[in-house]
Amino acid sequence: MTTSDYKKAFTQLKANPIKLKKYKKHNTPKVRKTGIGLRRCKRCGRFGAHIRSYGLHLCRTCFREDAKSIGFKKFS
Ligand SMILES: [Zn+2]
Structure with a gap:
């Protein structure tokens, strides 16, 4: 999965809410406070x-x- 948008897989995963929850847990990008990833x-x-x-x-x-x-x- 690219860094462009991790939410792209949501439409496919909405069929199974448990898998969607697991996907969100492991794939949500870390909230950045400093550094290159912020800008x-x-x-x-x-x-x-x-x-x-x-x-x-x-x-x-x-x-x-x-x-x-x-x-x-x-x-x-
Ligand atoms: Zn540019």
Whole structure:
């Protein structure tokens, strides 16, 4: 199972409530207070290479794609 959404399996597991309960117990992601796992890109959901400055909350790839439309200029 990917980190994208552990709730994807819920629709299949709703047929058996006991198995759903067990699935939730073992697969619910840990609630993070610090670190990389706390911050995700708001556009694509990626964890790595996160840009927090100016309240962007984008990963580097999304920033490169959106930078011009946001108003950033490249000087080099
Ligand atoms: Zn992104």
